[in-house]
Amino acid sequence: MKTQSFGVHFTIRADKIKDGKAPVYACVTVSKKRSYIALKQTIDVKNWDNARxxxxxxxxxxxxVNNYLQEVRVAIATCFQQLQLKGKMVSADAIKNAFLGTAEEVYTLKTLIDYHNETAVSSLKWSTLKHYYVTQRYLEKFLQEKFKAKDLYLTELNYKFINDFETFLRNHQPKDHQKPLNNNGIMKHLIRLKKMVxxxxxxxxxxxDPFINYKMKILKVTREHLSAHELSMIETKKFPVExxxxxxxxxxxxxxxxxAYVDVIKLTPDNIVEMxxxxxxxRTFRQKTEAPVNMPLLPKAMEIIRKYKGxxxxxASGTIFPVISNQKVNAYLKEIADLCGIKKNITFHLARHTFATTVTLSNGVPIxxxxxxxxxxxIAxxxxxxKVLEKKISEDMAALKKKLAC
Structure with missing residues (x-):
């Protein structure tokens, strides 16, 4: 929560003076924002000390009258303290509503995030939900840095808040081993915030909707993949370390x-069916989408399965391959790239891109x-x-040259 100033002052309104008398109002101030409470008390204007x-x-x-005003002051201060003790967002209006007994449920950004995460457990995979927790941590850091607060009212979210959050993400310098966020990484955090909003x-x-005028700036990224030559280098390389x-x-x-990694690491002998x-x-299902995957295994894939039989x-794990974490796999793949002299940033997901591009589409398999x-x-x-590969462009242009030479 923000560090908030709080005060109560009693005043009268000049526009309400009638026959030398005026109603008294309690002016509640929280962090320079005011709310007025009309009290059931009318006083002689000539005897009113406005300063005090x-x-x-x-x-x-x-x-x-003065004793009554003191009782009101104590009651309003008690409302302020109770809101703080209950962890509620405190504002001049919230104190007024609490004093008048008309307080309604106040929703905050933290309330929204907690509700989303609790209800999404049954509908989102953990691999997706964990990214929302990362976004939540960035939001907490942003609130602390920008507002010196742990929470904000949902009504305080506006275009400026979103724009400032984007700026925060672009300027954020991680203090651990992580790299700064790139543009599309930043947009993913904003997309998650948008879904929650x-x-x-x-x-x-x-x-x-505070996102109504906000435009996402997602950049098109070329999916990296291994060429046939690079894949062959990795396949044929002898590695002495098991x-x-x-x-x-x-x-x-x-x-x-x-x-994908999460699907292959869980493969069991029951997923391999002889036709x-x-x-x-x-035969399996993608964990991410639960879509069925049914495909014949190419000879090289079957060769690897046979290698790990027994x-x-x-x-011990009942799987086709020994179980290893995705983090370790990606760390070892960097060693493999170095040993093979491949300059590309090889991650495990690159295998999926390579299958789609180099192994199937470039060899004429229909999309x-x-x-x-x-x-x-x-299919989108x-x-x-x-995409049209350089190899295919070269082949097509070679065929065109032959035709033009005739």
């Missing part, structure tokens, strides 16, 4: 199947078939990979 906020005089009637609108916690050799096999297997004519298929670590094998729910997702 009390009546002048020693008469019994004057003492009675739209949830608040649907819940009628706020009436206005852990490196195993990660290479896992990576190459996915280059020929298009499976007619001795052909083997992999592996002690695989049998509809590739989409089914990748387990994509929309697969079209990201359907």
């Amino acid at each position: 906020g009390i009546l002048r005089g020693n008469r019994e009637e004057v003492k009675k 739209h949830l608040a609108v649907r819940l009628e916690w706020i009436t206005k 852990r490196i050799d195993m990660v290479r096999d896992l990576f190459v297997f996915c280059c020929y199947t298009g499976l 007619d004519k001795g052909e083997f298929w992999v 592996n002690i670590r695989s049998e 509809e078939t590739v989409s089914r094998m990748l387990g994509h729910t929309k 997702t697969t079209q990201i990979y359907a």
Whole structure:
């Protein structure tokens, strides 16, 4: 919460004076914002001390009014303290509502995030939900740096808040091993915030969408993949260290199947089905989308499966391959790239891109078939990979040269 100043002062309104008398108002101030409470008390204007906020005089009637005003002051201060103790957002209006007994539920950014995360557990995969927790941590850092607060009212969210949050993310310098966020990484955090804000609108916690005039600036990114030559270099390289050799096999297997790390690491012998004519298929479901994946295994993929048949670590986990974390796999892949002299930033997901681009599409496999094998729910997702490769351009231009030479 913000460090807030608080005060109560009693005043009268000149426009309400009638026959020399005026109603008294309690002016509640919180962090320079005011709210007025009309009190059931009318006083003689000529006896009112506006600077001190009390009546002048020693008469019994004057003492009675001033005692009443003191009781109101204590009651308002108590409302302020109770809101703080309950962890509620404190404002002049919130104190007024609490004093008058008309307080309504006050929704804050933290309330929204907590509600979203609690309700999303049943609908989002952990691999997706964990990114919302990262966005939450960035928002907490932003609130502390920008507002010196731990929370804000949802009604305080506006275009400026979103724009300032984007600026914060662009200027944020991580103090650990992480790299600064790139443009699309920043946009992903804003997309998550936007989804949560739209949830608040649907819940009628706020009436206005602060994102209504905000435009996302997502840059088109070329999906990196291995060329056929680079894939061959990794396949044929001899690695004396067992852990490196195993990660290479896992990576190459996915280059020929298009499976993501989370799907391949959970593969069991039951997912490999023998079809007619001795052909083997992999049958599984993508964890990310729960879309079915059914595809025949290429000979190189089957060769790797046979290599790990009877592996002690695989049998212990009941999986085809020994279980290893995604973080370790990506760390070892960097060693593999160095040993093979490949300058590209190789991550495990690069295998999926390589399957889509180098292994299938560039060899004439129809995009509809590739989409089914990748387990994509929309063909538009697969079209990201359907770019014209330099190899194909070279072949097409060579064919054109021959025709022009005739």
